[in-house]
Amino acid sequence: MGRKAGTLYMNPKRFGALTKPCMKESIAFLNCLALHNNNDDKCVRQKDLLNACMDAQANNKNRKSWGSINYHLQRLNKGRK
Numbered sequence: 001m002g003r004k005a006g007t008l009y010m011n012p013k014r015f016g017a018l019t020k021p022c023m024k025e026s027i028a029f030l031n032c033l034a035l036h037n038n039n040d041d042k043c044v045r046q047k048d049l050l051n052a053c054m055d056a057q058a059n060n061k062n063r064k065s066w067g068s069i070n071y072h073l074q075r076l077n078k079g080r081k
Contacts, residue, residue, distance in 0.1 A: 014033045021053065022053040022054055022057060023048060023055055025046070025049045025050040025053045026050060028046045028049070028050075029043060029046040029047055029049075032046045
């Protein structure tokens with residue numbers, strides 16, 4: 001089993017940071033919660049920033065998914081043969 005020799009392959013984990021749009025806001029909110037002993041009344045600013053980011057992502061429905069990069073590499077490689 002495994003990959004065939006000579007095929008194109010790209011590790012998708014290497015590009016994992018590209019698909020995490022609200023990570024900074026999430027980390028800031030979690031750090032604030034940890035600092036204030038899970039009292040979210042003191043983390044209103046971070047909570048609002050996280051909600052705004054998540055709402056912006058939910059409204060971004062017009063973006064089309066490209067699918068797996070390895071699928072497209074295999075598809076392009078098929079055309080060369």
